[in-house]
Amino acid sequence: LDVPKELISSAxxxxxxxxxxxxxxxxxPKLxxxxxxxxETGITQLQLSNGIPVNYK
Structure with a gap:
């Protein structure tokens, strides 16, 4: 199985x-x-400009 080191180049x-x-x-808009x-959960939620939510703990 060959797994690439990166999906796209830095450039x-x-x-x-x-x-x-x-x-x-x-x-x-209320926030x-x-x-x-x-x-309570310790979860932080953000939303990217393209609408994709990002949750992390």
Whole structure:
């Protein structure tokens, strides 16, 4: 089984970052911050500018 070390080259990644300018957007217009933290679960939730949610602990 041959697993690549990286999916795209560093140069391709840099080019995509310059073209797309990724950012976080607000989960809800009612929130003043794009970051939502749940103290009970310890989970932080963000949303990418393309609408994809990101959760991490």
């Amino acid at each position: 391709q990644l840099e080019e995509l970052l310059m073209l797309q300018k990724p950012s976080f957007s607000h989960l809800s 003043s911050s794009p970051i939502l933290f749940d103290a």
